[in-house]
Amino acid sequence: MxxxxxxxxxxxxxxxxxxxxxxxxxxxxxxxxxxxxxxxxxxxxxxxxxxxxxxxxxxxxxxxxxxxxxxPALQPPEIWEASGRAQTAGDVLFKLKDSSGRQWFLxxxxxxxxxxxxxxxxxxxxxxxxxxxxxxxxxxxxxxxxxxxxxxxxxxxxxxxxxxxxxxxxxxxxxxxxxxxxxxxxxxxxxxxxxxxxxxxxxxxxxxxxxxxxxxxxxxxAYCEACGYAANIEKATSGIPKTAAREIGAAIEKFPTPGVVTIEALAKEPYKVAANRQIKTLVYIADSKAILILVRGDDQLNETKLMARTGAVAARPATADECFATLGAKPGSLGAVANVPADVKVFADERLRGANDMTTGANEDGFHLKNVSIERDIKVTQWFDLRTVSAGEPCVKCAKPLKxxxxxxxxxxxxxxxxxxxxxxxxxxxxxxxxxxxxxxxxxxxxxxxxxxxxxQSNDKDGIIWPLAVAPYTVCITPLGVAPGSPAMTLAEKIYTELTARGVDVILDDRDDRPGVKFKDADLVGFPLRISIGEKSLAKGEVELKPRNAPLQAIKAEDAVEAVMKLVGA
Ligand SMILES: [Zn+2]
Structure with missing residues (x-):
C-alpha cells in the first residue's frame, strides 16, 4: 500500500x-x-x-x-422471555419495533x-x-x-x-x-x-x-503472587479472621450520640468505638423490597456479592426517606436490633458471625446501642460473604498477603x-x-x-507499539525524497515489491513531506519496523532500519529485505 x-x-x-x-x-x-x-x-x-x-x-x-x-443480530423477544432474561438483562438490551409494531432485540x-x-x-x-x-x-x-x-x-x-x-x-x-x-x-x-x-x-x-x-x-x-490465586474483586475472598468474640458483657445499653452519623465520628472522642467494633447497617431496595445488610464498620459492602448471594435482579441503596419508612430513623442511626419490620430480611456478613460487644445505631436519631451481641440481639435471616477484600489481607489459599x-x-x-x-x-x-x-x-x-x-498495554510517548502479529502493516518504508525515478524512491519501490512478494505487509510512505513529519507519523501509528532511505546514507550504499522499540541500525541496502525477513520471523 x-x-x-x-x-x-x-x-x-x-x-x-x-x-x-x-x-x-x-x-x-x-x-x-x-x-x-x-x-x-x-x-x-x-x-x-x-x-x-x-x-x-x-x-x-x-x-x-x-x-x-x-x-442474526435481530432476535425475537420470545426466546428471551423463555430463558427468563428479558427482565434480568433488560437494561442493556437494545429494543426496537418494526413497521408492524412487532418488537425485536438487538x-x-x-x-x-x-x-x-x-x-x-x-x-x-x-x-x-x-x-x-x-x-x-x-x-x-x-x-x-x-x-x-x-x-x-x-x-x-x-x-x-x-x-x-x-x-x-x-x-x-x-x-x-x-x-x-x-x-x-x-x-x-x-x-x-x-x-x-x-x-x-x-x-x-x-x-x-x-x-x-x-x-x-x-x-x-485481587491476586496472590505466592500461589497464583486471582479473582475479580466482585468475587474475591480472603482468609481474614472473623471478629474476635469477647466475654459477653452487660445487657444492651442505649447512649446519646448527638450529631454522630458516621463510623468515623463514633470512633473519635468522646465515644472512641473502634470501627471494627461497630456494625454498619445498610438499607437496600432489592427487586423493589427493602432489605437490611450488616457489615463490620471497617468493611465495605460488595454489591455484586449481594446480588449473587440473594439472587436479586436489581439492588440499590435506599434513599434517606426509604430508610426512614423502613426503620423509623435516618442513615447514620440505623440498626437491626429493634423496630425491624417482620417482612424485612436481614443479611449479615460472615465476618460478623459470633461478634459481641458491638455498637450499632438505635433506629432513633441521635442514639446508638452498645454491648450488642449479634447472635443474641439481632434476628439475622441469612449469613453470607458480602464484604470487599482489601490489599494486604491473607490469601484465602495460602495466607500470604493479597495484592x-x-x-x-x-x-x-x-x-x-x-x-x-x-x-x-x-x-x-x-x-x-x-x-x-x-x-x-x-x-x-x-x-x-x-x-x-x-x-x-503497548505504547510510549511517541505512539502505539504494535506487536508484530496484529500491526496494521509490519513495515513502513520511508524514502526521504519521493520524486519518481530518484535513487531513494527507486530503492524504496524495489524493497517494497520484494517484501510484498514474500508475504510481508508493507506500506510505502510516498508523501512529499519533511522527514520529521513522516517519522513522527510512523511512530504514532506504531509500525513494528521502519526502513528509511535518505540520499546521504544511500550514497554509502546504506539504509536505516528502525524497529519501533529498539535503536536504529544502518545496514547495507542490499541486505534490507533479508534483515526484515529475519526480524519478522518469516
Ligand atoms: Zn496465595
Missing amino acids: KWTQSLIPTLREAPADAEIPSHQLLLRAGLIRKLAGGVYTFLPLGLRSLRKIERIIREEMDRAGALEVAM SPTAEEVITTLAANEINSYRQLPKNFYQISVKFRDEIRPRFGLMRAKEFIMKDAYSFDTTDESAMASYQKMFDAHKRIFARCGLQSFPVEADTGVIGGSHSHEFMIPAATGENEV IRRAIEVGHVFKLGTKYSEKLNATFLDADGARKPSVMGCYGIGVTRTLQAIVE
Missing part, C-alpha cells in the same frame, strides 16, 4: 473527549473515528489490525474444534439463539459434544459509553457455546476454550491472566475472566450447566434411552476491546 492511496488522518492533538491513552492513540493514529457516543467507524489501518485479531481468533477456535456459524449475546438452534437440530448423544462460535457485531444499551471501544454501544464480539452430554464432558469443553483464549491473547501480543469471576446475570456455576493489567482498567483484581490491581477484561469463559437448555428445551436422547438437557458453556472475547487493550 502507498500511503497517499490510503486514508491515514493522523492528529497532533488528542480530541478532548478521549480520556485514556489507548482511546487517544486510536484517534490520533487515524485508526478509528467517532460517529456518535459509543459508536465508531474503523478506518483502513484500524480495520487491518482488527481483521488480524479476528484471524487469530478463528484459527484458535477452529483448532479447538469449534464450528463457525453466523447468527443481540448483546446469543445464548437464546444458539440454544434454540440446538433444541431443533441436536437430538442424540451421538451428535455431541458440539461447540459453535461466531464473530459478529453486538449491541448494548450502554448508558455511559466511554473510553472509546472499551465501553461502546456497538462492538464486535466472539461468542462460542458448547453443548455436552455430561458435566465431565462440559468441563473438558470449558478447559479447551480456556486454553484457546489463553493462546489467542498471547498470539495478539497481550499479557493476559485468568481470574475467578462472578457469574452475574448470565448465570452458571463456574467462570473465569481474562484480564489485561492496566491502570485505566474498569475492573479490580489488588486494576485490569481490563477482554475475555470470559462460563460453565452454564443446564440453565438455558432446560428452559429452551435443548435436550438429547442419551445412550440409556433417557432424554436429558445438554450441559452448556459459553465463551466470549471482546474483539474490538481486545484491539484497544493491545494499544493500552
Whole structure:
C-alpha cells in the first residue's frame, strides 16, 4: 500500500473527549473515528489490525474444534422471555419495533439463539459434544459509553457455546476454550491472566475472566503472587479472621450520640468505638423490597456479592426517606436490633458471625446501642460473604498477603450447566434411552476491546507499539525524497515489491513531506519496523532500519529485505 492511496488522518492533538491513552492513540493514529457516543467507524489501518485479531481468533477456535456459524443480530423477544432474561438483562438490551409494531432485540449475546438452534437440530448423544462460535457485531444499551471501544454501544464480539452430554464432558469443553483464549491473547501480543469471576446475570456455576493489567482498567483484581490465586474483586475472598468474640458483657445499653452519623465520628472522642467494633447497617431496595445488610464498620459492602448471594435482579441503596419508612430513623442511626419490620430480611456478613460487644445505631436519631451481641440481639435471616477484600489481607489459599490491581477484561469463559437448555428445551436422547438437557458453556472475547487493550498495554510517548502479529502493516518504508525515478524512491519501490512478494505487509510512505513529519507519523501509528532511505546514507550504499522499540541500525541496502525477513520471523 502507498500511503497517499490510503486514508491515514493522523492528529497532533488528542480530541478532548478521549480520556485514556489507548482511546487517544486510536484517534490520533487515524485508526478509528467517532460517529456518535459509543459508536465508531474503523478506518483502513484500524480495520487491518482488527481483521488480524479476528484471524487469530478463528484459527484458535477452529483448532479447538469449534464450528463457525453466523447468527442474526435481530432476535425475537420470545426466546428471551423463555430463558427468563428479558427482565434480568433488560437494561442493556437494545429494543426496537418494526413497521408492524412487532418488537425485536438487538443481540448483546446469543445464548437464546444458539440454544434454540440446538433444541431443533441436536437430538442424540451421538451428535455431541458440539461447540459453535461466531464473530459478529453486538449491541448494548450502554448508558455511559466511554473510553472509546472499551465501553461502546456497538462492538464486535466472539461468542462460542458448547453443548455436552455430561458435566465431565462440559468441563473438558470449558478447559479447551480456556486454553484457546489463553493462546489467542498471547498470539495478539497481550499479557493476559485468568481470574475467578462472578457469574452475574448470565448465570452458571463456574467462570473465569481474562484480564489485561492496566491502570485505566474498569475492573479490580485481587491476586496472590505466592500461589497464583486471582479473582475479580466482585468475587474475591480472603482468609481474614472473623471478629474476635469477647466475654459477653452487660445487657444492651442505649447512649446519646448527638450529631454522630458516621463510623468515623463514633470512633473519635468522646465515644472512641473502634470501627471494627461497630456494625454498619445498610438499607437496600432489592427487586423493589427493602432489605437490611450488616457489615463490620471497617468493611465495605460488595454489591455484586449481594446480588449473587440473594439472587436479586436489581439492588440499590435506599434513599434517606426509604430508610426512614423502613426503620423509623435516618442513615447514620440505623440498626437491626429493634423496630425491624417482620417482612424485612436481614443479611449479615460472615465476618460478623459470633461478634459481641458491638455498637450499632438505635433506629432513633441521635442514639446508638452498645454491648450488642449479634447472635443474641439481632434476628439475622441469612449469613453470607458480602464484604470487599482489601490489599494486604491473607490469601484465602495460602495466607500470604493479597495484592489488588486494576485490569481490563477482554475475555470470559462460563460453565452454564443446564440453565438455558432446560428452559429452551435443548435436550438429547442419551445412550440409556433417557432424554436429558445438554450441559452448556459459553465463551466470549471482546474483539474490538481486545484491539484497544493491545494499544493500552503497548505504547510510549511517541505512539502505539504494535506487536508484530496484529500491526496494521509490519513495515513502513520511508524514502526521504519521493520524486519518481530518484535513487531513494527507486530503492524504496524495489524493497517494497520484494517484501510484498514474500508475504510481508508493507506500506510505502510516498508523501512529499519533511522527514520529521513522516517519522513522527510512523511512530504514532506504531509500525513494528521502519526502513528509511535518505540520499546521504544511500550514497554509502546504506539504509536505516528502525524497529519501533529498539535503536536504529544502518545496514547495507542490499541486505534490507533479508534483515526484515529475519526480524519478522518469516
Ligand atoms: Zn496465595
